[in-house]
Amino acid sequence: MPSESSPATVAAPGPPTLPPPPPPSVSTLFLAFAKMSVSGFGGVLYWARRAIVDQRRWLTADEFNETYALCHFLPGPNIVNFSMVFGARLRGIVGGIAAFAGLLVPPMLIMTLVAALYAHFGEIDMLRRILGGISCAAVGLLIANVLRMAMPLVARRDAAGATMLVVVFIAIGLVRLPLAAVLLVAIPISVVVMLLTRKGST
Amino acid sequence: MNSNPNPLSTLVWTFGAMSLFAVGGANAAIPEMQRIAVDIHHWMTAKQFADIYAISQLSPGPNVLIVTLIGYAVAGAAGALAATLAMCAPAAAFAYYVSRLLARKSASRWPAVIQSALVPLSIGLMGAGALILAQTADRSPVAALVTGASAVLAFATRLNPFWMFLAGGLLGFAGLI
Numbered sequence: 001m002p003s004e005s006s007p008a009t010v011a012a013p014g015p016p017t018l019p020p021p022p023p024p025s026v027s028t029l030f031l032a033f034a035k036m037s038v039s040g041f042g043g044v045l046y047w048a049r050r051a052i053v054d055q056r057r058w059l060t061a062d063e064f065n066e067t068y069a070l071c072h073f074l075p076g077p078n079i080v081n082f083s084m085v086f087g088a089r090l091r092g093i094v095g096g097i098a099a100f101a102g103l104l105v106p107p108m109l110i111m112t113l114v115a116a117l118y119a120h121f122g123e124i125d126m127l128r129r130i131l132g133g134i135s136c137a138a139v140g141l142l143i144a145n146v147l148r149m150a151m152p153l154v155a156r157r158d159a160a161g162a163t164m165l166v167v168v169f170i171a172i173g174l175v176r177l178p179l180a181a182v183l184l185v186a187i188p189i190s191v192v193v194m195l196l197t198r199k200g201s202t
Numbered sequence: 203m204n205s206n207p208n209p210l211s212t213l214v215w216t217f218g219a220m221s222l223f224a225v226g227g228a229n230a231a232i233p234e235m236q237r238i239a240v241d242i243h244h245w246m247t248a249k250q251f252a253d254i255y256a257i258s259q260l261s262p263g264p265n266v267l268i269v270t271l272i273g274y275a276v277a278g279a280a281g282a283l284a285a286t287l288a289m290c291a292p293a294a295a296f297a298y299y300v301s302r303l304l305a306r307k308s309a310s311r312w313p314a315v316i317q318s319a320l321v322p323l324s325i326g327l328m329g330a331g332a333l334i335l336a337q338t339a340d341r342s343p344v345a346a347l348v349t350g351a352s353a354v355l356a357f358a359t360r361l362n363p364f365w366m367f368l369a370g371g372l373l374g375f376a377g378l379i
Contacts, residue, residue: 122253
């Protein structure tokens with residue numbers, strides 16, 4: 001099912017023999033990712049799933065989860081990784097770059113404009129107060145996000161995972177150690193702990 | 203490092219390295235971005251960092267584009283472009299190669315093991331980000347109340363976050379925060 005499609009180069013748009021909709025052209029990929037990227041605020045994942053699985057049927061729900069899970073465990077912004085991997089899966093590396101560019105270029109232009117406005121007007125007292133209020137709400141959302149993600153650990157009574165969570169929280173949030181140093185120590189420990197604690201269950 | 207080198211190369215180097223260490227995505231990298239932008243390089247104040255975090259949450263596009271705002275603050279439009287590409291391209295290239303590698307020899311159990319080992323770490327990182335931002339944003343009882351209320355609402359309901367941003371913005375506008 002992963003249509004071992006065009007390798008490094010994008011082959012001529014040969015007619016695919018598979019029943020699902022034909023792979024999108026490179027420009028379609030660019031436009032589709034541009035659209036989902038500027039569709040809403042608070043993250044692109046929701047819109048990506050809607051467009052790719054529900055509307056265009058480029059992937060099944062399982063294939064989407066599988067591809068996204070890979071991008072979630074790799075470093076870097078998940079949805080950006082996803083655009084690259086997904087585009088490359090359909091259209092080779094050029095497709096990957098098209099999806100990557102579609103995802104990033106339009107919102108980056110918007111963001112640059114906003115940054116210029118902030119640089120100009122950011123010191124105006126009214127704007128400072130409004131942004132201050134919005135920051136408070138945004139932090140609340142982040143806390144909710146953290147709690148949601150931590151719920152499965154709590155439900156599983158995963159003491160080892162919870163310990164790792166707290167140690168990283170303290171090292172980064174309170175002691176303010178550099179990220180790279182913390183992860184270089186924490187990742188190997190966490191992997192070993194995971195292997196040891198899983199041995200019994202699997 | 204303090205000899206004031208070309209700001210663009212500092213941006214590229216900083217975010218290029220962060221790109222490959224940003225386990226758990228953009229929100230998990232918030233503490234490191236704050237540490238670098240506010241504490242190390244003094245590109246902005248903690249208040250400005252909390253501001254641009256709010257702006258990045260309000261704007262369309264992936265959350266990682268907070269680096270566009272940081273880049274702009276450092277070196278204008280060129281800085282915005284440099285920071286964004288440096289933060290996104292190395293990780294995307296790495297993801298591309300790993301996905302091709304995994305497509306060839308599937309059935310490896312390592313991705314699953316590493317993934318479940320990384321989950322608690324990225325939650326801890328995001329929690330640290332929330333703490334750091336809260337220390338800047340929540341300077342008054344009302345501010346802390348807004349944070350607490352939106353945390354509870356966002357956790358327990360499916361209310362659109364827009365309404366919480368609106369409420370926070372209005373309270374700020376009214377000078378209550």
